[in-house]
Amino acid sequence: MKRLLIIAIMLSFGSFLAGCQTLEVATNMGADIAAATGAISMQQAESIKRGTQAAGQAFEEFTPENKYYIGRTIAANILNKYNVYQNQEATRYVNLLGQAVALASDKPETFKGYHFLIMDTDEINAFATPGGFIFISRGLMRCCTSEDSLAAVLAHEVGHVQLGHGMAAIQGSRYTALGKVAGVELAKNLGNEQLAQAAEVFDGAIGDIMKKMIDNGYQSTQEYDADKAAITIMKRVGYNPRALANMLEQMQKGLGPGAGGFGKTHPTPESRLRNIGSLLQGSGAVQTPETRKVRFNKVMAGL
């Protein structure tokens, strides 16, 4: 009898715990669900939430569609500064690889998906806009000695999208200003005055993000977080995370004094290497199968 009671209590308690889990499902989109159900670790969930909190409550108020339109305009501005490396085979390769990496991230779904382009410059640089438009320079691709390293670079950029770093660059005052645009929630066509107000906020937001991406760079901690996200993604897909370290070592050699691009906007490769060191224990040297080497070398030969 007693044993039965204990079992009954345990069962009830079990269902209570399960109930708590579903409460999280009900109240917290994304991070908590994934953590509660074991898809991502609690630490990852915390890091996602930190990223969100850092940008303030309003961050989540922006819909994926809003982020997509911000992303499109940022992308257009980036392409106003950099030419596109027009090589179909290389572009296709980067998109196949980038897509595989993005699907394994915590944010595989954006409004119209992830897209990748190569920038025709020797500068070591890469950008990721809200909504998932990702740019990588020929110069940065040349820092990659294997497909695994290139996967690391793309996963780092997907990490910035996943963690909302672009959106976090938008000044808080813009949210307040947007909130003041008169209640037109259902109106898909804004009146002249409202359009002017919303457009001003939009211009400001674009300016904030561009300044952060091109001139000032994200905070070091955001770069380290993107590196960590990249390692998680690589493990999920099956690329060797040590390839990120390989790439950073190459970048160290490539970034001379006074170098623009990552030299200006990112923490040094050395400090990034220090930060990921502990996460690479257990990952051996990068050795890629012949078939992977062949396709990677083929693309790189033209760069």
Add this chain to the structure above:
Amino acid sequence: MKRLFIPTLILLFIISLAATAFTALPKEMSVQVDETKLRATPAYYGAVVATVNYAERLIIIDTKGPWVKASLPHGRAAGWLHISALTGKRLAPKAGSKNAPTSVSSGELSAAEKGFTEQIEADYREKNRDVSFSWVDKMERINVTPEQSAAFLREGQVTPELGGEP
């Protein structure tokens, strides 16, 4: 033993009440991306069951990791999609979309829906004629399906360390 029985029953009752209160899944959620698929299994490489679009309301059936099993209203189709495609909020369907008729009251909508849409982009383009969007449009047309990504990984002999889902 008997002395224990009643208090235990009461305790069980309280616990089960609490459990009931906590088991409320969000009954419905909205698709917050332009378009995505419901799949037969909780993975991007699962067979496609149906295509769902922005603002469509789905009935939530089950969850597994970051995957949610949901069905179209009236049990038309059920399948899995990634949680990042969903929001608990109601979204205003796009004008002219197939799910356009709306009974959504404005109070339920996200405040941000009023900003940053195609109208704002058009305005920006008008004011910034030196900024070309033509490559952005081309970039968007580069389309890689999850199936193509899976084939790419297979060909490169890329296999997850932990045997987890790709």
